Amino acid sequence: MALLNDEQVMLRDMAREWADNESPTTAFRKLRDAAPAKGFDPEAWNTIGQMGWAGILIPEEFGGSAFGYLSLGLVVEQLGRNLAVSPLSSTAVAASAIATGTSDAAKSDWLGKLASGEAVATLAIDEGPLHTGVDNLQTTVSGSSLSGAKKFVAEGDGADVFVVAAADGLYVVAKGEGVTVHTRRMADSRSHADVTFTNAPAEKLGGPELSRAIVDRATAVTTAEMLGMAENAFSQTLDYLKQRVQFGQVLSTFQALQHRMAKMKTEIELMRSAVEGALEAIDANRSDVDQAVSLAKAVANDTLRLVSREMVQLHGGVGMTDEYDAGLYLKRSAVLETMWGNASYHRDRFARLNGY
Template identity: 40%
Template sequence: MPLVLTEDEQMLVESLRSLLSRSAPVAAFRALRDSGDPKRYSPALWAELAEAGFAAPQVPEAEGGIGMGYAAAGLAAEEMGRVLAATPFLSTALAIELLIAAGDAGQKAALLPGLLDGSRLFALAIEEGGRHDPDTRATRATRDGAGWRIEGTKRFVLDGGVADGLIVATQGEDGPMLLLVDPGAPGVAVTPRASIDSRNAADIAFEGVSVGADAVLGGANGSADDAAAAIARALDVGRVLLAAELLGIAQEAFDRTVAYLKEREQFGVKIGTFQALQHRAARQYVALDLARSVVLKALRALDEGDKARSALASLAKAVTTRTAREAMNEAVQMHGGVGVTDEFDIGLFFKRARVAGETLGDDYFHRERLAKMVWGI
């Protein structure tokens, strides 16, 4: 399992970095935030990323993608994290993963092309409580003639306020079910949520929502076991991609902080010459280097079908959540008072790191998951 980038992966990073520096610098995210645009993302940027193959580089060629693997997707997420690019990258990755794992041929043919070219957005509605708990499903799907009737509420649905379609995780008669639902259908109430990172999320209530038999992901052959496996797989992919984004956020914040230490003067000297700050920066450098290795190992495990991929996904998410949190705390402190002002971009990175850290489980959630998974505690 190589923990270095291949030549193709290095070229991908360079190409995407060039595109993002031109089309999505941090200033563009700030302008989007200040504009009050309810979409909270740039459709033009997303279309440009999709056209270049960066929207979902992990999708196999057999499914219409470019087949560069999850490592490429992780590198893309990391670069987007470095510029705070507000895109539906994660929600699209989750939807694609579920479709490929559980969808039937007709569903894939109908939905995958639009997801890959950026013309359609689908959101996974899975969370129900205040914290990540994918095994809790109070939302129910009961028989309604030939179709199904959905009752329940989902919280913090990523891109739920702008999605063209929803993939809803419900509790069926025999176990979990994944249902395709039109957000504009009768009985669906979408309530956009204000998030501190200025991204799109929504609470979605389902009151007597009726869907046909063809709404079941996997069709007539879909089973609870297939749905459970697809959910577990998609969540692990999402966690590793979030870990990669958190790595990009933390690395960029660290780089900006080091640059600030080199230029800020106090008592007539650069504060970067203070030994105490040098030691703190050195510790952060080591933590980031470790986190990078963990993330790349988790991405390689997804590509290679490693049996430890689920444990590595939790390890990567736990490590990067903590590393990003510490990196942001250090960045704010080393910038001093200006670090907590809106004038400096550090605050934007801080907010995104906090939300991304909580999404799909924080470090405490994944430590507990690892303890159960690896040691049976």
């Protein structure tokens, strides 16, 4: 478990309080049923911008706080607990790519707007249904024009600017000329657009090394959301077992169910260690960031898969109904497990990085 400073503790607690009071799962249900074109609540996003969370990875000279990835992870974890719909993760990591890149024009044009929440950004990386990293990409750039098709772009429906991986590196492309967004409907009721770029004006941020680094950072932030989901799915299941009576006894008194809950709790603690370890590795700019990230994603995939499915099982028949939250966590889990690579992909990557 990471050792947090006073600022990080305050940030985490503030995010938890806001998520519980302003963005519970009832807010997710309301947004799901309304199905807004952008895929999120602009008013809630504006509040997040005012609280400074969108600028956590942005340098102070551009209006951010430069608190680092562990701090961002703490906020994303708290939002993930309640399935809060927000473009925070995608915007923050895309902003980090712009801040790290070599384009002063892109920094000047976008970082201030992203830090304040005035604009939304996202990453456009994958070109097929499976994550294969940034190698063998078909997206190309001729002069200053970028062309290619990206699949399953998170928050793509409401993004104002895209950070796009091409064959020779990472580019920033503004929504508008040469950009076509096609909405996809997926199980988790979140925005996952397909985006086509046709001779879209592009500004280069860096080479393939930057692309790989940003994908690792996006992966680590995703595991933070998964950690929050696992924590709350476990808590809701435990609460249910403590009040549900069967055969004249409270379910939590059954030893077999106690063993299942104990296993989940242990796995979640291991998951926290791996997730926070990856975020700390990024902040420390360690040489083994790629290994730490793959370890975190593999563990997060396995753990959230276990907890979300046990949540449905241990709720019994009502766990299959929309009245309870179990199905919402199960659906979001299924999407996040595949985002940025499934467990098999990251186990294989971890082995290769270690020379196996």
